[in-house]
Amino acid sequence: GAGVSQSPSNKVTEKGKDVELRCDPISGHTALYWYRQSLGQGLEFLIYFQGNSAPDKSGLPSDRFSAERTGGSVSTLTIQRTQQEDSAVYLCASSSTGTQALSYNSPLHFGNGTRLTVT
Amino acid sequence: DAKTTQPNSMESNEEEPVHLPCNHSTISGTDYIHWYRQLPSQGPEYVIHGLTSNVNNRMASLAIAEDRKSSTLILHRATLRDAAVYYCILRDEWVKLVFGAGTILRVKS
Numbered sequence: 001g002a003g004v005s006q007s008p009s010n011k012v013t014e015k016g017k018d019v020e021l022r023c024d025p026i027s028g029h030t031a032l033y034w035y036r037q038s039l040g041q042g043l044e045f046l047i048y049f050q051g052n053s054a055p056d057k058s059g060l061p062s063d064r065f066s067a068e069r070t071g072g073s074v075s076t077l078t079i080q081r082t083q084q085e086d087s088a089v090y091l092c093a094s095s096s097t098g099t100q101a102l103s104y105n106s107p108l109h110f111g112n113g114t115r116l117t118v119t
Numbered sequence: 120d121a122k123t124t125q126p127n128s129m130e131s132n133e134e135e136p137v138h139l140p141c142n143h144s145t146i147s148g149t150d151y152i153h154w155y156r157q158l159p160s161q162g163p164e165y166v167i168h169g170l171t172s173n174v175n176n177r178m179a180s181l182a183i184a185e186d187r188k189s190s191t192l193i194l195h196r197a198t199l200r201d202a203a204v205y206y207c208i209l210r211d212e213w214v215k216l217v218f219g220a221g222t223i224l225r226v227k228s
Contacts, residue, residue, distance in 0.1 A: 091162050093162070107153070
């Protein structure tokens with residue numbers, strides 16, 4: 001079946017511009033995550049959505065970063081006034097988390113990411 | 120978050136078994152052990168997870184020490200397509216996964 005889809009696959013933008021990154025999770029998955037991976041580094045958690053609950057924004061690095069998830073499906077990560085240090089691969093993942101109690105047993109399915117380059 | 124320790128890199132020959140170790144001496148009773156791998160230019164891919172008993176699936180086997188302070192991911196016959204970064208992660212009721220640096224696996228033909 002269809003996996004997690006992210007668009008665009010590559011984005012080059014000038015410093016100071018705003019960008020929007022899109023994630024289409026697997027149909028029926030209630031949990032959605034955003035991570036970012038800088039060149040040669042590990043994955044850094046950004047934000048987590050679960051159903052209609054308030055999102056966990058504890059990983060967002062600054063107030064220039066925001067994300068929303070409309071209708072419990074598609075998510076958009078927005079970076080305002082981009083800086084060169086924002087250059088990274090932004091990864092989205094979803095999982096079929098039924099309840100909080102089972103969350104640790106549900107694997108995450110990742111997209112292939114959006115490579116963002118800020119010049 | 121409980122920490123894991125993995126070797127920076129390992130090398131294997133094609134068609135041979137590979138044992139990827141992971142130490143997690145501070146694991147708690149509710150922590151599941153998850154393994155993901157990341158192929159070049161792709162997002163991470165779920166491999167396997169377990170709590171106490173050894174686990175097998177079509178991709179790999181997971182051997183968990185009796186005291187749960189270490190585990191080993193076993194690829195029974197490495198192929199060139201198994202070359203990737205392998206992440207060992209502990210996960211409890213806190214839903215997010217915390218990725219460390221992982222082990223870079225190189226497979227020689």
